[in-house]
Amino acid sequence: MKDSALLEIFAALTPWELRSFKVWLESPWFNRKTTLLRLFDYLNACRNKDKVYQLDQAYLAVFEPPYPGIARLRHEMSDLLKLLREFLVWQELAQQPLQHNFFLLHALRKRGLEKNFALVLRETENYLADENMQGAFSGNLDQFRLEIEKHQWAMRSKRDPDFSFEKMANNLNAWYVGQLLQIACIEHSQQALLHREKRGVEWIEPLLREIPGRPQEQLPGVALYYYGYHMITDPDDSEPVRIFRDLLEQHQGRLLRDEARELLMLAINHGIRRINEGDKAALQPTLDFYLLGLEKGLLQDEKGVLTKYTYNNILMNFLALQEWGKAAQFLEQYRPQLPPKEQENTYRYNLAIYHFRRGDFGTTLELLRNVNFPDAMYNLEARKMLLKIYFEQGASDALESTLENLLTWLRRHGEIGYHREMYRNLARFTGQLLRLTPGDAEGRKRLGKKIRDTPLVAERTWLLEKLKSNR
Incomplete structure (x- = not known):
């Protein structure tokens, strides 16, 4: 059962x-x-x-x-x-009064109820005229459907039908182009996320050039997906990013909330991928999208709650840009929006990262002593901070204990996938680095080759830097 x-x-x-x-x-x-x-x-x-x-x-x-x-x-x-x-x-x-009205119009038309049809038709037209209810391009399909209903009523009533082909075609084209660009954005994002082989979509641009009226440039909702598509397919061009952000800021109010959030996350996830590929120029635009999302309430849920992961991601963006003052202000300003049960824990954890990045190891250690780590990745990040602090302080006993505890913890947590191997190698190489005799050039060379050649290593750059300074 x-x-x-x-x-x-x-x-x-x-x-x-x-x-x-x-x-x-x-x-x-x-x-x-x-x-x-x-x-x-x-x-x-x-x-x-x-x-x-x-x-x-x-x-x-x-x-x-x-x-x-x-x-x-x-x-x-x-x-x-x-x-x-x-x-x-x-x-x-x-929950969808517009769809309710379309079913009602269909039923009234079948029965030939003219007065009722006219009343519901006017109500539906008024509903579609409300820009806040249209969405990015779904309203164009609804306008098309409404024109079809009007035409079918005229045909049933044996009246001279006012068949507006151009209006119907424009609405249908706008919906089609918007839908096409939306799924093209999804496809390209999935290719990047899953490292799939890129499938040919080179036919999209020639097709768009043939669409009358160029809705991808004239209609804001469709234009958002058009420039979003160019943003992720041509990452070296900063102009689509700028236009996309301006459009989103100006027109997010007329989008459905889920649509606006989807578009915002398209830009943020694209920026994160660029940052992970080493493109430091993507840091500021990505932070700008995060801040836009905070301002418009798109990163918070319906209750105004901000997830601990988003809170951390925004902080890390501030720190990467060394915006220390703005980072500290952000931590305090959005602290009340964290999930109530995790608020203090999440705040202290992120504040510890802030002080760690500033080199204030004493405050970092004090904060970490008062944080619980139910989240496995947060646990790893905290252990990594402790490892680095003890290494920098030359606290060999504390470092050895931290490395041993890290390896024990990793053996018990297979659910973290490839991260387990990455942090196991971090612990192993840190231990070897700790025991490396100063002046052992040959040993340093062999260890450096191992660090570079091993596929999965957390903090590879940091390890190589410390190896270089250990002469």
């Missing part, structure tokens, strides 16, 4: 949805079977008490003597699943 499609949906429902679905089941319009209500009550009781669903217990809860065969229970589960799926469709429809 635990692997059933019914339980998968049931477990995903919010408490409000569960209550609403119970009302739905109690309505004779949707359900006349008491067995389905009893099955719902059993599933809900198990969920509330965190109990495992049992097929035999469900059977006894649903049926009364004389008991039918067990196959009947599976039939009831299938019926409940169908009703639950219908409920989800209604829930989605209730």
Whole structure:
């Protein structure tokens, strides 16, 4: 029973949805079977008490003597699943009034109800005229669909149809170009993320040149994806980045929140990849996108909460640019927006990084003593800071202990994947560096070759720098 499609949906429902679905089941319009209500009550009781669903217990809860065969229970589960799926469709429809209106227009047109059709048509036109509800380019498809409805009404009424081909074609072209560029951005981002072989999309530009009206340049929502596409496909050209940022800042208010966030993350992730490839010129534009996201509330969730990972990423960008004052201000300003249960821990951890990068090792050590590390990667970062501090201070005993503890911790945490090998090599090479005799040129040369030739090494540059200074 635990692997059933019914339980998968049931477990995903919010408490409000569960209550609403119970009302739905109690309505004779949707359900006349008491067995389905009893099955719902059993599933809900198990969920509330965190109990495992049992097929035999469900059977006894649903049926009364004389008991039918067990196959009947599976039939009831299938019926409940169908009703639950219908409920989800209604829930989605209730949250999309525009789609609701299109279905209503279709129904009214089929019945020839002129007054009602005209009222709903006007309501839909007003809804589409609200720029905040259009999205990047979805509104163009909706405008196209509305013109089709108007034309079909005129045809049904045997009136001279006002067929606006140019208007319909322009809206359809705008939607098509926007959708094409959106999926092209997704494809290119996936290629970069997964290191996949690049697939040919060279036909896109010649195609765009043939589209009348050039919506990729004239319509802000479509232009965002056009310049976003050029931003990630031509990383050496800074102009698309600038235009993209200006467009996003000016027009994010008319985008759906998810669209605006998607576009922002397209730019941020592109910048992170460039930074990871050693392009220091990408640091400032990436930070600018982060700051834009903070200002517009796109990096926070619906409750205004900022994830600890975003908080850390922004800090690291400030530090890479050596913007010490702005980094400190950021840590304090956005501290209240961190998840409440992790707020102090996350703040202290990032403050420790800030002081570590400034060379204030004493404050760093004091802060790290008061931080818990449930997150594996944060744990590794903290151990790395301790390793470097003790190395710089020449605290050999503390460093040896830190290296031993790091290796023990790595043996217990296979879930961190390739990071385990990277940090294992960091610990191994740091230990060898620690035991290297000053003046041992041959040993230093051999160790340097090992560090350079080993594929996975955390802090490779730092190790080579320390090796060079150990003469």
